[in-house]
Amino acid sequence: MGEAANMLPVGEVWRLLKKGEVVGEIVIEDGDFPWLSGPVPARSRLRRRAAYAEPRLRVLLPxxxxxxxxxxxxxxxxxxxxxxxxxPLGGGQYAVHHRGEEFSKEPACTAQAAAALVVARMQETWGPAVAGTEHDLRDRETQ
Structure with a gap:
């Protein structure tokens, strides 16, 4: 799989927490990421690794x-x-779409820069993904 593939957190256990209690676990196997049903396609690896490298993105559901x-x-x-x-724009370039804004392919950037742009737009109060739907999330935030 090449040198870059060694960056995969093989054997790492990801835990799904609900109110601080472990409700599930996913063990990452060679070449797999837990949000996919199988191996990561080569064209997607760089972008996914860049997102995984950002701790605030790693705790969300990708x-x-x-x-x-x-x-x-x-x-x-x-x-x-x-x-x-x-x-993905092709040629190792990516664009970030900020929700609620018009999509633009400019500026094109690397996968790492794209992941950093996503994190920069996240609110400080956003933490790990919570069990439930968008509706459940909104209900919790309004309490």
Whole structure:
């Protein structure tokens, strides 16, 4: 898989917490990331590694749709729609779409810079993804 593949956290255990209590665990196997059902396609590895390297993104629920890497602050569907998304442009370049703003392919940036842009737009109060849907998340935040 090459030198970069060694950055995968093989054997690491990710825990899903609910109110501080462990409610599930995922063990990362060679070449797998827990939000996918199988190996990470080569074209997606760099972007996913860049996101995983950001501690604040690592605690969210990552998912893809039409090639775009998105993040949710909750684990159930419908997912939250307030975290920025990373779009591949090709040639190792990415664009970040900040929710609520018009999408632009400019400025194009590296995967690491795109992940940093997503984190920069996150509110400080956003923590690990919570069990439940976007509706459950909103109910908790208004209490």
């Amino acid at each position: 998912f893809t749709s039409h090639g775009t890497l998105m993040f949710s602050r909750c684990t159930g569907f419908p997912f939250s729609r307030d975290v920025s998304a990373i779009h």
